[in-house]
Amino acid sequence: MAIALILAAGRGERLGADRPKALVELGGRPLVQWSVDVLASMPAIEQIVVALPAGVQVPTGTIGVLGGAVRSESVRCALAAAEAGDPVVVQDAARPLTSVELVQATLAAVEHEGVDAAIAATPVTDTVKRADGEGVVTQTLDRAGLWTVQTPQVFRRAALERALDVPDDVLAQATDDAWLIERAGGRVVVVPAPPDNLKVTTALHLALAELLIARRKA
Ligand code: CTP
Ligand code: MG
Secondary structure, eight states: OEEEEEEOOOOOTTTTOSSOGGGSEETTEEHHHHHHHHHHTOTTEEEEEEEEOTTOOOOTTSEEEEOOSSHHHHHHHHHHHOOSOSSEEEEETTOTTOOHHHHHHHHHHHTSTTOOEEEEEEEOOSOOEEEOTTSOEEEEOOOTTOEEEEEEEEEOHHHHHHHHOSOHHHHHHOSSHHHHHHHTTOOEEEEEOOTTOOOOOSHHHHHHHHHHHHHHHO
């Protein structure tokens, strides 16, 4: 059976609210509760561990752990607190619009032979350029084959445990856990995500998320 780790231990500095980002209200629920509710509704997931900041109430029906200084350290803390279970779903509390369908598709993709991780992702639609320190463009990337990646990210447990078993400075460089699998030579596949799987980073995203939730209800 699968287990799920929800990462909610960040400070939310860019959102700049009066409380940790995971507790900021969205559609009448704390941000973290949206991911808890999606994952708790899935019979395939037997346990949910949530990495939280200090002093925050643990969501009902989950196991709470104190997060780490950087995101992947929070993953390590949460995984260490989880019982046996494979694969492992990693979900950012900052992505409240995740869905059962998306988690299911990602879980299905990791079951393919030889796959170590399956990650929700969206094809890049903007043209992407590289610029130097002076703002002078040095390269235009070929958009074909470029994806921006999100959560859920689903891992074979042994591969994730191996990937997280690295020095703290390597862990601190990881903006997503799949990179840790890639650098260890593992096989990672993308799973197309709906365009509304946005990450709440700033107040603009919170306002957008409110609108998208209202539209879902309509
Ligand atoms: N996260 C975590 N532990 C950390 C840092 C981040 O569990 N030490 C989680 C956040 O709670 C969030 C997700 O990782 O759900 C993605 O991080 P991000 O969007 O950067 O959130 P914050 O770090 O909270 O925001 P900011 O960087 O603006 O402070
Ligand atoms: Mg952050």
